[in-house]
Amino acid sequence: MNLDEVGRLALSHEGVKRKGTEARPAWYVDDRLVVRRLDPTSVVIRAGFAARERLLADHPDTFGVPPRFESHMMVVVELDRADPAAVTRAVAEAVELQRRR
Structure with missing residues (x-):
């Protein structure tokens, strides 16, 4: 996987927006x-x-x-060896975790 693929995956979820900087993009x-x-x-x-x-x-x-990152609710993905299905699931779970209810 690469960063563009992760970004497209994140943006495929309703309400997700790209923020951050060009050097350090983030999706919220x-x-x-x-x-x-x-x-x-x-x-x-x-x-x-x-x-x-x-x-x-x-x-x-x-x-x-x-x-x-041990004390933070985060996991690191090494893109060059990432399983796309696993990353897809992790991003979907992150979106649901972060949605305001």
Whole structure:
């Protein structure tokens, strides 16, 4: 996967908007972060702690949690080895997590 694909995936959800900068684009729903470029090869996706643990267990080659993100409700996706179906699910879950109810 690449950043453009992740962006299109995020924007396919109702209410998601692109924000951030050209160098660090991010996608939000209801002004809450869904996904953001972390560096040239990875993005972070919002995930509840239980969902994050499931993603890590089910797709260890796609998702990771560096020490600096351990206390945050986020998971890191390494784009060059990402499973598109797993990322699709993670983004959809992030959108629902972040929607204002």
